[in-house]
Amino acid sequence: DAGVIQSPRHEVTEMGQEVTLRCKPISGHNSLFWYRQTMMRGLELLIYFNNNVPIDDSGMPEDRFSAKMPNASFSTLKIQPSEPRDSAVYFCASSFEASPLHFGNGTRLTVT
Amino acid sequence: GDSVTQMEGPVTLSEEAFLTINCTYTATGYPSLFWYVQYPGEGLQLLLKATKADDKGSNKGFEATYRKETTSFHLEKGSVQVSDSAVYFCALSDGQGGSEKLVFGKGMKLTVNP
Numbered sequence: 201d202a203g204v205i206q207s208p209r210h211e212v213t214e215m216g217q218e219v220t221l222r223c224k225p226i227s228g229h230n231s232l233f234w235y236r237q238t239m240m241r242g243l244e245l246l247i248y249f250n251n252n253v254p255i256d257d258s259g260m261p262e263d264r265f266s267a268k269m270p271n272a273s274f275s276t277l278k279i280q281p282s283e284p285r286d287s288a289v290y291f292c293a294s295s296f297e298a299s300p301l302h303f304g305n306g307t308r309l310t311v312t
Numbered sequence: 313g314d315s316v317t318q319m320e321g322p323v324t325l326s327e328e329a330f331l332t333i334n335c336t337y338t339a340t341g342y343p344s345l346f347w348y349v350q351y352p353g354e355g356l357q358l359l360l361k362a363t364k365a366d367d368k369g370s371n372k373g374f375e376a377t378y379r380k381e382t383t384s385f386h387l388e389k390g391s392v393q394v395s396d397s398a399v400y401f402c403a404l405s406d407g408q409g410g411s412e413k414l415v416f417g418k419g420m421k422l423t424v425n426p
Contacts, residue, residue: 204355233413233414242417242419243401243419245413245415248413291355291356293355300358300361301356301414303355303356303357304355305353305355306355
């Protein structure tokens, strides 16, 4: 089991650019979560999907953020346009039914 | 809404010291409670969990007991090791919809010195 795979591990971009973060959940898991981690606010749930359908996106900060899950094995989180305050570590996690979450190693995003 | 409050640290201990990390929660209903650990450069890993009142979760020498009367889930270890240096997160799940939608505390960084 390869675990949850996120790419890239690090992303440095300039303000105004589009950023796309990618996640491959564990095979067979039917729930997928995107979290953002910052020193100030800790871990925040941005959005989660169940069976590829977005269930709760109330944590998405604003319209610049969007997330998709076109199939059970892939999800993206897009920020357009990016801003310096978006700098954070973004985690993807997956689970099956009521099992505990499995996290990826995260993408560290720096927006200059 | 649901929330978790935990000691934020950072905390530095010597090897073999006793560790307690306090965690209290606010929730409607009967949440499940978790401790996750994050090692440098990695994602969070489940350390232990408890799903109902008076349950004790344990793993790798760590323990935590679900106390409904005090709405607490304090993490303890009798003798810490250098390898326990990490960030520890307390979390709860409302368990709605069959998914583990977790609410996390802010995390506490622990450094254990030899």
